[in-house]
Amino acid sequence: MxxxxxxxxxxxxxxxxxxxxxxxxxxxxxxxxxxxxxxxxxxxxxxxxxxxxxxxxxxxxxxxxxxxxxxxxxxxxxxxxxxxxxxxxxxxxxxxxxxxxADAPLEIPGGDLPGVIGSAGFVGWYNGHPEFAGLAPPLHVETAVVVGNGNVALDVARILSKTPAEFVGSDIVAHAFETLGNASIRTIHILGRRGPHQIAMTPKELGELGHLEAAAPQVDLEDFPPEMDDALLEPGQRKSVTHLREFASLPRDKPKTVIFDFFARPVRVEGDGRVERIVVEKTRLDERGAAVGTGETYEIPCGLIVTCIGxxxxxxxxxxxxxxxxxxxxxxxxxxxxxxxxxxxxxxxxxxxxxxxxxxxxxxxxxxxxxxxxxxxxxxxxxxxxxxxxxxxxxxTFRDWQKIEAAEAARAREGSPREKFVAIEDMLGARNG
Structure with missing residues (x-):
């Protein structure tokens, strides 16, 4: 044995x-x-x-x-x-x-200011991880910035954009559901160092952004290479880029906007004791396809930055x-x-x-x-x-877990499969009874 x-x-x-x-x-x-x-x-x-x-x-x-x-x-x-x-x-x-x-740190000046949150923490907060249940992200602000061009960045932007009705069927935890429902955020920037052809976003997740009730995605077609160059991409990547191109023609008549900032590298975070803005340098691709700075910068006023950088x-x-x-x-x-x-x-x-x-x-x-x-x-x-x-x-044991799982299902709000316990002592208590 x-x-x-x-x-x-x-x-x-x-x-x-x-x-x-x-x-x-x-x-x-x-x-x-x-x-x-x-x-x-x-x-x-x-x-x-x-x-x-x-x-x-x-x-x-x-x-x-x-x-x-x-x-x-x-x-x-x-x-x-x-x-x-x-x-x-x-x-x-x-x-x-x-x-x-564990989050990879945002290693730029001001990257540790209150209001800068790693995706492990933010995702853990809305998913009920015991270590992050008390996070209290600042959602009373008007603008949030999401740093990264992968599926986690999409998840964060989508969760920030959804209405309470769009969470029916989900298992988002109660504290996040209530806080997001009262959030003031109206603009979400998604920053990527490189361009549309270099994103790490899959078609399904990207396509979801085009069907949100109260938020519309926005891109600048000047960031894109000629459309004929899309044929050089792998099929999945090509489909993702097609979604991005389609975003340019969507009506902008919704109260929230998700803006894709391509060729944008954060260089510092500024604010008096908390996040107030992020300074971004415009980039270009060198001959190896790496993002290099152009020296040109711009500011995005914001009160929340979620880093999805690994x-x-x-x-x-x-x-x-x-x-x-x-x-x-x-x-x-x-x-x-x-x-x-x-x-x-x-x-x-x-x-x-x-x-x-x-x-x-x-x-x-x-x-x-x-x-x-x-x-x-x-x-x-x-x-x-x-x-x-x-x-x-x-x-x-796993049998203990099944008791916890049953207790979570029993306490779920209508339309949700479960209401997770977010404290270890509550999990252990449910196992016992």
């Missing part, structure tokens, strides 16, 4: 567990360890609340989690409740699937770390000494939810090959249970 620990219960973690099940069958015991009392990581705390179809993938993870040889170990923080060396002494292999939940994996003591890339040091998923990495913890913040599946399967095969000649047996979950009990750690 092989005993394997997976740290992180998001897509990368459960795809890895699924792969190990298929390789080993009944000859493996897998413990999926998460610092939260609730599973699914990115699915629960990162995917936009109005994208319930994407969240449906958790049903696949639930099937894995309910298997006899997989156990969810929630409310266990690696590095505090148990160390990496301790896990390696108990398990034949340990997989790091912690994702990349994420990083927080380091864990005892694991080699690549600070410049924001991920664990590894070679094709192998960290060394029985330790492996998958998903964003392995690659850095790139790819979609589905990208994690082949990642998990590849690492599972490497684990099987590495253990083929290893004799002797580790203690596995029995050893973990003894260690956690001795430290009075309140472990949450």
């Amino acid at each position: 092989r005993h394997i620990a997976v740290i992180g219960s998001g897509p990368a973690g459960y795809y890895s567990a699924e792969a190990l099940q298929k390789l080993y069958g009944d000859e493996v015991r897998i413990d999926v360890i998460d610092r939260m009392p609730v599973p699914y990581g990115l699915i629960r705390f990162g995917v936009a609340p109005d994208h319930q179809s994407i969240k449906a993938v958790q049903k696949r993870y639930e099937k894995v989690a309910l298997s006899d040889n997989v156990r969810f170990c929630g409310n266990v923080l690696v590095g505090r409740d148990v160390s990496i060396p301790e896990l390696l002494s108990l398990y034949d292999a340990v997989i790091l699937a912690t994702g990349a939940p 994420y990083k994996t927080p380091p864990i003591e005892g694991v080699p770390y690549e600070k410049d890339r924001g991920r664990f040091a590894n070679h094709e998923g192998v960290v060394g000494g029985g330790l492996y990495a998958v998903g964003w913890a392995r690659r850095g913040p790139s790819g979609t939810i589905g990208t994690n599946r082949p990642d998990g399967y590849e690492v599972a095969e490497k684990i099987q090959a590495d253990l083929a000649s290893v004799t002797g047996r580790k203690e596995g979950r029995a050893g973990l249970d003894k260690l956690l009990a001795a430290r009075n750690v309140d472990l949450v």
Whole structure:
């Protein structure tokens, strides 16, 4: 029997567990360890609340989690409740699937002023992450700026733009739903250092902006290359650019506007004790396709800046770390000494939810090959249970999670699938009763 620990219960973690099940069958015991009392990581705390179809993938993870040889170990923080060396002494292999939940900083003057919020914090706020439930973003202002040209930037702009009626069917948490409903924001700028052909926005998410009840997207066609150049793009990218071009002809008769500022690089944030404006430098593309400054700047008065410029994996003591890339040091998923990495913890913040599946399967095969000649047996979950009990750690199982999930469904407002608990003590309380 092989005993394997997976740290992180998001897509990368459960795809890895699924792969190990298929390789080993009944000859493996897998413990999926998460610092939260609730599973699914990115699915629960990162995917936009109005994208319930994407969240449906958790049903696949639930099937894995309910298997006899997989156990969810929630409310266990690696590095505090148990160390990496301790896990390696108990398990034949340990997989790091912690994702990349920390924001890359906006490293410009004024980037730390109140009113500058990273997307991990802002998304966590409207998704009910316990660490960000008390964030209180300044939504009483008229103008917000979103820095970034990926899908997270689109999510943030869309959530800021929607009416309360457009959140029907979503699981946006009550505090965000109420605060957004009373927001004063009327203009949202989306800043991108490069041009329309270089965006990292997918067609579905981009297309949604053209169908908002109270907000209209706006682009300047002078930012675009000749339309014939669109034929050089990959099909998905070409469709995204087509959406952008169509935005130019939409009527501007709605109370809110989402403005795409292409070739725009933030250079500093200004304000007296809080954000009051952002100074942006116009850019151009050099021969390598990189954005370079032109020296020409302009100001955007604003009271909120949300940075969507990337994420990083927080380091864990005892694991080699690549600070410049924001991920664990590894070679094709192998960290060394029985330790492996998958998903964003392995690659850095790139790819979609589905990208994690082949990642998990590849690492599972490497684990099987590495253990083929290893004799002797580790203690596995029995050893973990003894260690956690001795430290009075309140472990949450998947059955416990199902009680929490049922309680969230029971307290949902009309039209919503759930009302998430946003405090860990409330989650634990729902499990008990």
